[in-house]
Amino acid sequence: MITIKTAAEINRMHEAGKILAECHRQIANLIEPGITSQEIDQFVEKLLKQHGATPEQKGYKGYPYATCASVNDVICHGFPKKEKLNAGDIVTIDMVVNLNGWLADSAWSYAVGEVSEEADRLLRVTKESLYKGIEQAVAGNRIGDVSHAIQVYAESEGFSVVRDFIGHGIGQVMHEDPQVPHYGPPNKGPRIKEGMVFTIEPMLNVGTYLTKIDSDGWTARTRDGKLSAQYEHTIAITADGPIILTAQ
Numbered sequence: 548m549i550t551i552k553t554a555a556e557i558n559r560m561h562e563a564g565k566i567l568a569e570c571h572r573q574i575a576n577l578i579e580p581g582i583t584s585q586e587i588d589q590f591v592e593k594l595l596k597q598h599g600a601t602p603e604q605k606g607y608k609g610y611p612y613a614t615c616a617s618v619n620d621v622i623c624h625g626f627p628k629k630e631k632l633n634a635g636d637i638v639t640i641d642m643v644v645n646l647n648g649w650l651a652d653s654a655w656s657y658a659v660g661e662v663s664e665e666a667d668r669l670l671r672v673t674k675e676s677l678y679k680g681i682e683q684a685v686a687g688n689r690i691g692d693v694s695h696a697i698q699v700y701a702e703s704e705g706f707s708v709v710r711d712f713i714g715h716g717i718g719q720v721m722h723e724d725p726q727v728p729h730y731g732p733p734n735k736g737p738r739i740k741e742g743m744v745f746t747i748e749p750m751l752n753v754g755t756y757l758t759k760i761d762s763d764g765w766t767a768r769t770r771d772g773k774l775s776a777q778y779e780h781t782i783a784i785t786a787d788g789p790i791i792l793t794a795q
Contacts, residue, residue, distance in 0.1 A: 548724055549716060549723070549724045549725055549737060549740075549743060550716065550718055550723055550724075551740065551741075551742035551743060552718060552742050552743070552744050552783065553742070556649065556718070557742075557744060557783045557785075557790070557792070559646070559647065559648075559649040560649045560650065560651055560717075560718070560744060560781065560783070560792050561651075561783075561790070561792045562646055562647075562649070563600065563644045563645065563646035563649050563650060563651035563792075564644070564651035564653070564781055564791075564792035564793040564794070566595065566598045566600050566644050566646060566651075567642060567644040567651045567652075567653050567793050568653070568793050568794060568795045569594070569598075570591050570594055570595070570642065570644070571640070571653065571655045571795055572795055573590070573594065574587060574590075574591070574640055574655070574657070575655075575657065577590065578632070578638070578657045578658075578659055579632075579659065579660065580631070580632060580633055580634040580659055580660045581631050581632070582631065582632055583627075583628065583629050583630060583631055583632065584614075584616030584618065584625075584627040584628050584632065584638060584640075585616075585627040585628055585629045587614065587616065587627065587640060588612050588613050588614045588616065588627035589613075591613050591614050591640075591642060592605075592613040595613070595644060598646070599646065599647075600644050600645060600646045601644075601645045602614070602642060602643070602644070602645070603643035603644065603645040603650055603721055604642060604643050604721075607721065610765065611626075612626060612627050613642065614627060614640050614641060614642045615627075615639070615640070615641040615642070615654075616628070616638060616639070616640055616641075617638065617639040617641070617766075617767075617775070617777070618632065618636055618637070618638045618639075619636055619637060619638075619774055619775075620768050620769045620772050620773060620774060620775060621639075621766055621767065621768050621775065622709055622712065622750050622752070622758055622767045622768060622769060622775040622777070623639070623641065623654075623712055623750060623767050623777060624641075624765040624766055624767050625639075625765075625766050625767075626763065626765065626766060632659045633659065633660075634659060634660030634661060635659065635660060635661065635662050635663065635666070636659040636660075636662070637656055637657065637658055637659065637662060637666050637669070637670060637774060637776060638656070638657050638659060639654055639655065639656040639657075639775075639776060639777045640654065640655060640657065641653075641654035641655075641777070641779065642654075643717075643721055648719055649718070649719060650717050650718065650719065650720070650721060650781075651717075651781045651792055651793050652717055652721070652746050652748075652779065652781050652793070653746075653779050653780055653781060653793035654748060654777045654778065654779035655778060655779075655795075656670055656673065656674075656776040656777055656778060658670060665753060665774070666774055668704075669706065669751060669753055669774055669775075669776050670776050672700075672701060672704045672706055672751060673701075673706070673749060673750075673751040673776040673777065673778050674778045675700065676697045676700050676701045676729075676749045676751060676778075677697075677747055677748070677749055677778040677779070677780065679696045679697055679700045680693045680694075680696050680697040680729070680747045680749065681693075681747055681780065681782060681789055681791065682696065683695075683696045684739060684745075684747065684782055684784060684789040685739065685784070685788055685789065686739055686740055686741045686784055686785075686786065687738070687739065688738075688739045689733070689734055689735055689736045689737065689738055689739060690725050690726075690727055690728075690735070690736035690737050690739065691731055691732055691733050691734055691735030691736040692733045692734065692739075693727060693739075693747060694727070694728045694729055694730055694731040694733075694735075694736070695730075695731060695732060695733040696733075697729045697730070697747075697749050698729060698730040698731065701729075701749065701751050706751040706752060706753065707751065707752045707753075707754065707755060707756035708729050708730045708749060708750070708751060708752075708756055709729070709749075709750035709751070709752060709756050709758065709775070710728070710730060710756055711758045711767070712748075712750060712758075712767065713726055713727055713728045713729060713748075714726070714727030714728075714729070714745055714746040714747045714748045714779070715727060715745060715746055716743070716744065716745045716746075717744055717745060717746055717781060718744060723745075724737075725737045725743070725745060727745050727746065727747055727748075729747075729748075729749040729750070739784055740784065741784050741785060741786055742783075742784065743783070743784045744781065744782070744783045744784070744792070745781070745782065746779055746780065746781050746782070747779065747780060747782060748777060748778070748779030748780075749777065749778065749779075750775055750776070750777040751775065751776055751777075752769050752773060752774070752775045753769075753773040753774045753775070754769060754771040754772075754773035755769065755770055755771050755773075757769070757770040757771075758770060779793075780792070780793045780794070781793045
């Protein structure tokens with residue numbers, strides 16, 4: 548069941564989103580060769596506490612960290628680690644912020660130092676595909692219009708779109724309806740209505756879209772070992788178009 552949010556509820560989620568965006572702004576200044584994703588995770592948890600917020604991921608189905616940190620061929624749900632990030636790596640930091648019971652969700656991919664031309668283009672196209680999807684997230688369209696816009700753009704640039712992980716509704720729980728794939732035909736799926744709040748979070752791969760899961764039961768990797776990137780926003784649907792609740 549899709550839950551329609553009131554303007555007041557969306558405002559509460561927006562406040563959580565502002566804190567999340569501040570985390571990403573500060574992470575962008577921290578990312579450099581030599582830092583560890585575990586240090587970033589600890590920084591985020593401390594910053595959230597300072598703002599009276601909590602990391603919703605921590606403890607979710609036993610997940611032990613405040614963030615997911617996915618490096619290079621890791622698509623999503625990577626564990627923060629004590630190994631140093633190296634120049635040329637790309638890392639996606641994903642988090643869900645809980646402020647007074649209302650949630651916001653956003654992932655962002657970062658270049659570590661100078662990266663290859665291929666990695667740089669993957670980052671650019673993945674971010675652009677997110678905004679192509681957001682453009683279609685207007686009342687009266689269908690979820691499939693969002694999905695289709697992302698797939699068409701990503702594949703036109705030579706990248707594949709992950710099928711196994713998708714966007715989702717969000718509110719006081721992390722995963723609600725509707726489900727928001729990043730691939731598929733237009734004019735399919737639920738009708739987008741004012742008051743809906745959901746994430747759009749395309750994951751694009753250099754090679755195949757097929758995935759595999761590590762023995763930890765969480766870490767999802769590209770099956771061919773090639774690079775993956777992800778960008779995600781939480782958006783609210785209004786009469787005037789989508790509002791990005793996690794805008795940086």
